[in-house]
Structures are given as structure tokens and as C-alpha cells.
Amino acid sequence: MLSTNWRIIALFFTHALAAGAIHTRIPDLQQLIGLTEGQLGLVLIGQPLGALSMFLFSSALVERFGPRRVILALLPVVVITAALATILLNPIALFVLLALNGVGFSLTNIAMNVEADRVEAATSARVMNTCHGAWSLGFLLTSLLGAALRGLHVTPAVHLWALAPLLIGLIYFVVLPMPNMPPRAHAGGAAKKLAWPTWATMGLVAFGLGAALTEGASRAWSIIYLRDTFDVAPFIESLALPALLFAMAGGRLVADRFIDRFGPVRVARSLSALAVLGMLAIVLAPNAYVALAGFLAVGIGICVLFPLTLSAAARLGDRPASQNVAATTLIFQLVNLGAPVLIGGVAQGFGVRMAFAMLIPLLVLTFAMAGQLRAKAEP
Numbered sequence: 032m033l034s035t036n037w038r039i040i041a042l043f044f045t046h047a048l049a050a051g052a053i054h055t056r057i058p059d060l061q062q063l064i065g066l067t068e069g070q071l072g073l074v075l076i077g078q079p080l081g082a083l084s085m086f087l088f089s090s091a092l093v094e095r096f097g098p099r100r101v102i103l104a105l106l107p108v109v110v111i112t113a114a115l116a117t118i119l120l121n122p123i124a125l126f127v128l129l130a131l132n133g134v135g136f137s138l139t140n141i142a143m144n145v146e147a148d149r150v151e152a153a154t155s156a157r158v159m160n161t162c163h164g165a166w167s168l169g170f171l172l173t174s175l176l177g178a179a180l181r182g183l184h185v186t187p188a189v190h191l192w193a194l195a196p197l198l199i200g201l202i203y204f205v206v207l208p209m210p211n212m213p214p215r216a217h218a219g220g221a222a223k224k225l226a227w228p229t230w231a232t233m234g235l236v237a238f239g240l241g242a243a244l245t246e247g248a249s250r251a252w253s254i255i256y257l258r259d260t261f262d263v264a265p266f267i268e269s270l271a272l273p274a275l276l277f278a279m280a281g282g283r284l285v286a287d288r289f290i291d292r293f294g295p296v297r298v299a300r301s302l303s304a305l306a307v308l309g310m311l312a313i314v315l316a317p318n319a320y321v322a323l324a325g326f327l328a329v330g331i332g333i334c335v336l337f338p339l340t341l342s343a344a345a346r347l348g349d350r351p352a353s354q355n356v357a358a359t360t361l362i363f364q365l366v367n368l369g370a371p372v373l374i375g376g377v378a379q380g381f382g383v384r385m386a387f388a389m390l391i392p393l394l395v396l397t398f399a400m401a402g403q404l405r406a407k408a409e410p
Contacts, residue, residue, distance in 0.1 A: 035212070036158055039150050041205045042102070042143050043162040047169025049106055049198050050136055053113040054170075054250050055177025055269060056187040058258060063187070064120050068255070068383070072375015075251060077126040081133025083365060089141045090357040098142035098149075099209050106206075107199045108135035114195045117188040141357050148345040148356070149212035157287045163338040164283030171276035178269030231347055232355055236362040238299070238400040239340030241393035242333040243363050245306065248374055248390060249275050253326060256383040261319040274323050278330025286335040295339050299401040306332025307394045314388045336397060343404050 061071050085092075093101055112132040116125055147162045180190050253271035257263060282302075290298050309328025316322035344355040377386040 035150055035210060036154060038209055039147050039158060040162050040165045043166040044169040045201050045205050046106065046139060046143055047166040048173050049110050051170040051173040052191055052194055053116060055174050055181065055272060057251060058254050059187050060116060064122060066122065067379060069375050069379040074122050074126050077129030078133035081130030082137035085134050085137050089138050090354040092138065093142050093145055097211060098146040099206060101142040102139045102206050105135040106139045106202050110195050110198045114191040117191050141360060144341050144356050146212060153212055159342045160283050160286045160335050160338050164280050167276050167280035167283055171273055171280050174273045174276055178266060178273060181269050182266035232344055232359045234403045235340050235344055235359055238397055238403045239337050240366060241397035242336035244393055245329060245333055245390050252374060252383055257319050257322060259383055263319045267319055270323060271326050274326040275330040278327045279334040282331045282334030295404040296401050299336060299339060299404060300398055302332045303336065303394055303398040307391060310387060310391050310394060314384055339404055
């Protein structure tokens with residue numbers, strides 16, 4: 032039997048397998064439906080819009096039903112909507128399915144992060160970065176599978192429909208035996224129905240924004256960037272996302288020992304500086320291989336920035352951890368709501384290279400705001 036710590040780590044890994052399968056097939060769906068980059072950007076709004084619709088209520092739902100029930104009910108929805116997107120090939124259907132996918136993703140994402148925080152509180156052991164490392168490993172695995180299947184010319188429908196029953200079975204195998212962990216102690220009262228952001232959570236958002244948008248943009252546009260910018264085989268195109276995820280996974284799995292030794296602020300500043308250099312390499316890349324190296328550097332640079340943000344939010348202690356995690360993530364989703372349109376519009380008008388260049392100032396902001404972690408995450 033898996034211990035409590037290993038089971039929550041396995042949950043993050045499974046969540047990534049379920050959520051990430053569709054991402055390597057977005058370029059294929061774009062071509063099958065016949066979408067321009069601008070139109071694709073509009074359709075991709077569906078996922079953050081669906082996520083946004085639930086974030087204000089997500090804390091109350093998690094507190095009411097518990098993380099385990101929320102995950103069991105909604106993570107299969109993420110799997111099924113991804114599969115349906117491969118057979119309902121029109122822009123409106125893809126938008127609606129991505130919105131439903133976003134609802135399932137957002138609620139299960141908050142639920143599992145709250146559960147990870149509860150495990151940390153109950154065991155007095157850091158697991159959040161390891162959990163996010165397992166998530167990146169899962170996303171890497173599903174991305175490599177997608178890259179291989181694209182190289183073999185396997186259709187998105189065969190890929191995602193064959194995967195669906197395996198993923199749903201794995202979800203129930205991992206989640207059903209999970210124990211109910213007690214919530215972290217806090218100074219506030221009972222959880223409110225709506226999880227509104229506070230000044231403390233807004234400061235953390237300013238720190239984590241660049242990393243979150245860089246990761247999101249790379250998931251959706253990295254393969255398209257290599258496809259449209261360089262003359263390489265589809266398999267090489269598909270390595271952009273795995274390169275990022277491989278670096279993120281490796282960084283997250285070893286990050287806790289460095290954070291314990293040097294503190295979150297110093298680690299965050301060093302890594303965000305590396306992320307800026309990596310993004311410059313992507314934007315200025317003369318060939319696909321330099322761009323792939325840039326994605327590796329960016330992956331290392333942003334690997335723990337978002338987990339540090341969520342961990343600091345959960346530890347604020349002014350109200351239930353689920354509310355601060357939900358409120359922090361809510362702001363990220365508000366930004367993500369407009370990001371696909373902005374990035375898609377810039378990509379169509381000026382190229383995907385310029386769209387990635389827009390992320391550099393946000394990564395510089397992350398470097399500047401790393402001090403927000405000091406009072407929240409350091410003793």
C-alpha cells in the first residue's frame with residue numbers, strides 16, 4: 032500500500048496524465064478544424080473561462096465535499112472532454128469542451144493542492160514541490176507519448192480515446208484509498224462561500240505571474256513555434272514541450288533540499304534570472320536546437336516558482352488554506368483568460384517568436400517580486 036505522502040504524489044502524477052494528453056494534439060486539432068493562430072487563440076480561451084467560472088466557489092466546494100470527492104467526480108470529466116474534442120471538430124464544440132475541461136481541471140487542481148498542504152501540515156514534511164515535480168513528470172510522459180504518436184501519424188481520436196479508459200481506471204485506483212486529512216489550522220473563521228483575493232494573495236500573484244504565463248504559453252504554443260519558425264520534422268517540433276517539462280520535473284524533484292538550505296527568496300531569484308536567459312534564447316534562436324535548449328533553461332528557471340506561490344498562499348494562516356489557494360489561482364486564471372487572445376493575436380500579426388518575447392518583462396517582474404515569499408514562506 033502507498034503511504035499518505037506517496038499517494039498524494041501519485042495523485043499529482045495522475046492529474047498531469049489526465050490534463051496533459053490533449054496539449055500535444057492542439058496543433059493537429061488546429062489543422063483539422065482549419066483555424067488560424069488568431070482563431071485558435073480565441074478558442075483556447077474556453078479552458079481558462081471554464082476554470083474562472085468555478086474559482087470563486089471552489090473553496091466552498093472543496094471544504095463542503097472534501098478534496099477526495101471533488102477529484103473523483105471531476106477528474107474523469109477532464110479525460111472525457113479531451114477525447115470528445117477529437118471527434119467534434121468545429122470551433123464552437125472545441126470551445127465548449129475546453130470550457131468543461133477547464134471546470135474539471137480547476138476544481139481538481141485546487142483540491143489536490145489543498146490536500147498536499149494538509150499532508151504537509153499533518154506530517155511536518157515538505158511535499159508540495161515533489162508533488163509538482165511528479166505533476167511535471169506525468170505531463171512530460173503524456174507529452175512524449177503524444178510526440179511519438181504524432182511521429183507515427185496516429186490520429187488524435189485514436190490516441191485520446193484509447194487512453195481514456197486507462198486514465199479513468201488509474202484515477203480511481205489512486206484516489207479511492209486516500210484518507211481524509213484534517214485541514215491546516217488558521218486564525219480565521221469558517222470558510223466563506225466566495226474566495227475573494229486579499230492584498231497578501233495579490234502580492235504573491237505578482238511574483239508568480241511570469242512563471243504561470245510562461246508555462247501556459249509554452250504548453251499551447253511551443254510546438255507551433257517550432258513548426259512555424261523552423262524547417263524540422265514533426266517529431267522534432269513535438270520535443271519543445273517535453274524539453275520544458277523534463278527540465279521542470281527534474282528541478283522540482285530536487286528543489287526542496289535547495290529551498291531548505293538557501294531559502295525560497297534566493298532560490299526564486301536565481302531561477303527567475305535563468306528563466307529570462309532561457310526565454311531570450313528562444314526568442315533569438317537561429318535554429319530549432321537552440322530553441323529547444325532555451326525551453327530546457329526556461330523549464331529549470333520556472334520549475335518551482337508556481338509551487339512556491341501556492342505553498343506561500345496556503346501558509347498565510349489568515350483564513351482556510353483552500354480560500355487562499357483558490358483566490359491566488361483565481362487571479363492567475365483572470366490573466367489567463369485574456370492571454371490566449373493576446374498571444375494568438377501577436378502570433379498572427381508578428382509571429383510566435385514575438386509572442387514569446389512578451390513574456391520576458393513578466394519574468395523580470397518575478398525576479399523583482401521574489402521578496403514576497405520571505406514573510407510568507409520563511410520562518
